[in-house]
Amino acid sequence: MAHNTSPQVVVITGATGGIGRAAAEEFARHGAHIALLARGEEGLEAARRDVESLGGRALAIPTDVADYAAVERAAQRVEEELGPIDVWVNDAFTNVFSEFWDVTPEEWKRVTDVTYLGYVWGTMSAMKRMRARNRGTIVQVGSAICYRSIPLQSPYCGAKSAIRGFTDAIRCELIHDKSKVRMTVVHMPAVNTPQFTWNEVKSGLNKPQPLPPIYQPEIAGRAIYWAAQKAPREFWVGMSTVIAIVAQKLAPRVADWYLGKTGYASQQTQMPVQPDRPNNLYEPADRSKDFGAHGDFDDKAKSRSYETEAVMNRQWLIGGLALAGAAAGAYALSRRNN
Numbered sequence: 001m002a003h004n005t006s007p008q009v010v011v012i013t014g015a016t017g018g019i020g021r022a023a024a025e026e027f028a029r030h031g032a033h034i035a036l037l038a039r040g041e042e043g044l045e046a047a048r049r050d051v052e053s054l055g056g057r058a059l060a061i062p063t064d065v066a067d068y069a070a071v072e073r074a075a076q077r078v079e080e081e082l083g084p085i086d087v088w089v090n091d092a093f094t095n096v097f098s099e100f101w102d103v104t105p106e107e108w109k110r111v112t113d114v115t116y117l118g119y120v121w122g123t124m125s126a127m128k129r130m131r132a133r134n135r136g137t138i139v140q141v142g143s144a145i146c147y148r149s150i151p152l153q154s155p156y157c158g159a160k161s162a163i164r165g166f167t168d169a170i171r172c173e174l175i176h177d178k179s180k181v182r183m184t185v186v187h188m189p190a191v192n193t194p195q196f197t198w199n200e201v202k203s204g205l206n207k208p209q210p211l212p213p214i215y216q217p218e219i220a221g222r223a224i225y226w227a228a229q230k231a232p233r234e235f236w237v238g239m240s241t242v243i244a245i246v247a248q249k250l251a252p253r254v255a256d257w258y259l260g261k262t263g264y265a266s267q268q269t270q271m272p273v274q275p276d277r278p279n280n281l282y283e284p285a286d287r288s289k290d291f292g293a294h295g296d297f298d299d300k301a302k303s304r305s306y307e308t309e310a311v312m313n314r315q316w317l318i319g320g321l322a323l324a325g326a327a328a329g330a331y332a333l334s335r336r337n338n
Contacts, residue, residue, distance in 0.1 A: 007057070009082045010228070011035045011075070013065050013122055014092030016043030016286050018193025019141060021050075021293040022221030023089055028056030030225065035078040037063040037071075038092065043286030057082070065092045065118030066110070068125075075125040084133060087228045088126035090119040090163075091141040094281050095156040095195060097267075098202035107200070108155050110281055115159035120166060127170075130181045139228050140167050141220075142187040144236075144244040148255060150211060151263040171233075182231035186223050187245070189238030190214050192294055192301040198278040198285035206268040213240050214301040217293040219308060226312045239307040 010027050014020035015036035021043075027034050028051040036047050036058055044060040051058035059081055061074045078085055093115035096107050123138055130136030146164040149157035164185060171183055190210030201208060215238050223237045236242050247255050278285035285291065 006083075008032045008086045008228075009035075009078065009084060010087040010089065011037060011078055011085055011122075011126070012089040012091060013037045013063070013071075013118065016040050016047050017291050018195055018293055018295070019188065019191055019217050019220040019224070020089070020091040021047055022217035023091065023141075023224040024051055024056075024058075024221075025054055025293070026218070026221035026225040027087075027228075028052075028054035028058075031055050032087075033057040033059070033082045035059045035061055035074065035082060037061050037065065037074055038284070038286075039064055040284035040286030042288050042290050043284070046290035046292070064114075065121060066113035068117075068121040071118075071121040072125050075129065079129065085126060085129055085136060087137050087139065088122060088130075089139045089141065089224060089228070090122045091224075092118050092122075093156070093159070093195075095153060095199040096202070096281065097152055097199055097205060097208045099152060100154045102202045103155060107281065111155035112159055115156060116162045119163050123167075123170070127181065131177075131179060134180045137182045137184065137228050137231050139224055140164075140183070140185045141224065142185040142234075144187055144189060144241040146185070146187055148244040148248040150259055150267070152205070152208075152267055184227045184231045184233065184235065186220075186227045186235045186237060187241050188220055188223075189240045189305075191217050191220050192297040193217055194285075194291035194295050196295050196297070197291065198280040200279050200281045201273050201277070203273075205273065207271040207273055208267055209269050209297060209300075210295075211263070211267050212300070213238070214297050215305055216298075216301045216303050218303070219305050221293075223308055223312070235311065237308050238305045242307060 010032045012020050012024050015024045016038040024034050024047055034051050034056050036044055038044055048058040048060045063070050063074045065071055094111055096103050096111055126138050140163055142163055143160050145157050146160045167183055167185055174181055192214050196208045223235060227235045
């Protein structure tokens, strides 16, 4: 990690929208120097302005994370202009909202190239520099979907599961090498992001929505910042994430049945897909428009996650429980002596 006297140098992929944008804003509040990697010019410029208005320093680099050479060039530029990278956050992704049999091979490959290989390329570029210095933290933005897949998002579920698999393997290698480079995976719940505005949707389906309960992206942004400092092995954000992962471990067949019965309706609104809907599969949706961190579901999204706050403030909780226990013991002792 960066020394306390120096701002952290942070790279965030997919930084122009949703969770990536919220994470950039959270790091900015702590004075970080942030490299914003994404494809859309307007989104990048808006994210840069937001970071700087919040007290951070921003470097916007147009990058398609599916291209390893582009990711490597971006990493080199970051170190030349901002300094050694302390934190690398992999978040960029794309998706196709569809039943499996309607996804074309080209679409499946594109989702995999961005959502899985984009994380691999980002991790490679970060690791090349961090291992040489024997320090740094890589944050993989995962999902409950890494453990418990859902219908209508099979390319995305497959890519997210692969992220968890390759990260686990690298952790073992870092341990073997006694490396001080850290890796953490932050598994997200359903979040109110623009992905439900700009991901490709196949015909016959209505406008998609996050699988309820829905959380605001600022919860995710704070969780990513916290994980970058503490580096837990995994961080399960939101009680719905905890329930989904535990249910998959205890009763996977029940989860299959439940999502087979309810997963279609719960991921669709009553609104048809508009013919002019943005599509970011091959081209950035935010090339000429800034979508920001929030999607279209502010009225349904939770602004707090008590489970997440409890994890991030566990030192206070442990201290509070110890004080409560001590107070109870003292009270019991005083009653006994009386």
